[in-house]
Amino acid sequence: MNTVIQPPLVDMACYPDVEMHRAKIRQLLQHDGTPVFICERDNLVDRYQALKQSLETHWGKHVIGYSFKTNYQVARSRILQDMGAWAEVVSAREYQMARQLEYPGSSIIFNGPLKPDDSLRAAIADGALININDHDELGRFIEITSDESTRVDVGIRISSTLPRLGHSRFGFSLENDEASSAVERIRNSTGLNLVSLHSHLYGDTDDPEIYRVAARRLGEFAKSHIRDYRRALKFVDIGGGYPAHGPKPRSRSAWDPRPIDVYIKHATESLRPFFPDREACPALVVEPGRYLTCDGIILVTRVVHVKPRDEKQMVNCDGSISMVPLTHYCPQVIQAFTPDLVRRAGEEISTVIQGSTCRENDLLYEGQFPRVQPGDYLVHFAAGAYNSNLSPDFIFKSPEMAVY
Ligand SMILES: Cc1ncc(COP(=O)(O)O)c(C=O)c1O
Incomplete structure (x- = not known):
């Protein structure tokens, strides 16, 4: 499955600007925790x-x-x-x-x-x-x-x-x-x-x-x-x-x-x-x-575990593919942020991001990605259409949606 996103393929200006709305988003994250859908x-x-x-x-x-x-x-x-x-x-x-x-x-x-x-x-x-x-x-x-x-x-x-x-x-x-x-x-x-x-x-x-x-x-x-x-x-x-x-x-x-x-x-x-x-x-x-x-809603998850394997950064987050089931329909657009919601940029390395269900194939993303640490946030953009309605309470509760 090709989950690599080349940045030019989506126009990030169409989605919520996390850093610009950092204060409001942090407040929601402190209140609701992750994983959570956040609507602008x-x-x-x-x-x-x-x-x-x-x-x-x-x-x-x-x-x-x-x-x-x-x-x-x-x-x-x-x-x-x-x-x-x-x-x-x-x-x-x-x-x-x-x-x-x-x-x-x-x-x-x-x-x-x-x-x-x-x-x-x-x-x-x-x-x-x-x-x-x-x-x-x-x-x-x-x-x-x-x-x-x-x-x-x-x-x-x-x-x-x-x-x-x-x-x-x-x-x-x-x-x-x-x-x-x-x-x-x-x-x-x-x-x-x-x-x-x-x-x-x-x-x-x-x-x-x-x-x-x-x-x-x-x-x-x-x-x-x-x-x-x-x-x-x-x-x-x-x-x-x-x-x-x-x-x-x-x-x-x-x-x-x-x-x-x-x-x-x-x-x-x-x-x-x-x-x-x-x-x-x-x-x-x-x-x-x-x-x-679609455009105005993000899913925010948190990194819980990172390890190197096979020359890749293996990342586990507290979300799952069952929360964004449209991953099967089109690839995820994901960015990483520090716990203070500063975007992690810099060198990108070969990365696999997986969810926390016990399914081996809980694969959210595979491609180049910045280095992340436990506690970082992963923001899935363009997440508002169909995902939450198609998300079952599988192992974890389907995420709620907060609005700012
Ligand atoms: C009758 C009808 N109207 C509207 C919609 C909304 O479609 P979309 O989300 O592609 O705009 C659907 C979706 O299948 C539909 O079946």
């Missing part, structure tokens, strides 16, 4: 505002739905909620979480392929925006709403074969009659009203052209299959998938993440001809997770 509020605020600005510039009316599954600790921090983000949830459990965090139903987008009847009923009663995933779910939805006195607004997720990404297994296909017959069933139902088209691209879709294609297909489908689509649709949802500033995923041969504005510009240029009246067009919904959370 301003970084999340910056990402949110950049996205909002872009949506305002290129489209107008919009909704930013924070994808809860990316990081529940961020959801609980209410940082994004306080700025006006809606909740994007994909299970009954996440739906409950959003309600407990006091999101009104009208600020929840309920996606995903598994929505039990009682969660659908609750979401209908709360006025949430529900995007139906498939014909079986649609059938249940039609039955549940057959007695409603007024029609319930609903969306459908659509999908098609996209360059590089292929054909998503989620949603109604545009390539056969799945999507068109879903529109027809909704039209013929007594209880439903189609108000939203939803699509979502794979995580870390770095090629903005793919957003252009997906958005154009959505517009073409609306135009050809939804009667009076410009008036009927209240929402056009282009999902998430926008990259942050993490290193190249291992599976990619090329990696070129662009500023968020580029993705929004590509998607909206494609959609605009279908909705030319800026004042009367549907709200453009985006559902980012990684883009909002």
Whole structure:
């Protein structure tokens, strides 16, 4: 496994500056100990505002739905909620979480392929925006709403074969009659009203052209299959998938993440001809997770043991790969700091950093690294997306998140 990071491959300016915020970070470390996730509020605020600005510039009316599954600790921090983000949830459990965090139903987008009847009923009663995933779910939805006195607004997720990404297994296909017959069933139902088209691209879709294609297909489908689509649709949802500033995923041969504005510009240029009246067009919904959370959160661990072996510096820390499971997806970006949070620079030597579980393969990093000592801090950057939610209480408790 190649875990070597060459510094030019990531732009460290996108991540929290540990030395600049030394005092606040030290205080949190003294209070919480390690391992701990630490979130820089301003970084999340910056990402949110950049996205909002872009949506305002290129489209107008919009909704930013924070994808809860990316990081529940961020959801609980209410940082994004306080700025006006809606909740994007994909299970009954996440739906409950959003309600407990006091999101009104009208600020929840309920996606995903598994929505039990009682969660659908609750979401209908709360006025949430529900995007139906498939014909079986649609059938249940039609039955549940057959007695409603007024029609319930609903969306459908659509999908098609996209360059590089292929054909998503989620949603109604545009390539056969799945999507068109879903529109027809909704039209013929007594209880439903189609108000939203939803699509979502794979995580870390770095090629903005793919957003252009997906958005154009959505517009073409609306135009050809939804009667009076410009008036009927209240929402056009282009999902998430926008990259942050993490290193190249291992599976990619090329990696070129662009500023968020580029993705929004590509998607909206494609959609605009279908909705030319800026004042009367549907709200453009985006559902980012990684883009909002990846950059601003670090995992801090502590060195517990160092020894030379096979001409390498062998380092053991109090973290583990189960705390940053995305190490399998892309390499870690790690820097070392003294107990006073001064960066350890200087000569780099061949190093292996391992976690403290009893698994031989608890490998966090392998490559050139400065000399470290027990008591030093190791800071893992770009750690905010998916890691903590995918981290089990394996041997050690999954780390909490502190905010400054
Ligand atoms: C429907 C939906 N919306 C949004 C997201 C968030 O994606 P990302 O973190 O890549 O922005 C996901 C993630 O898989 C998703 O399935």
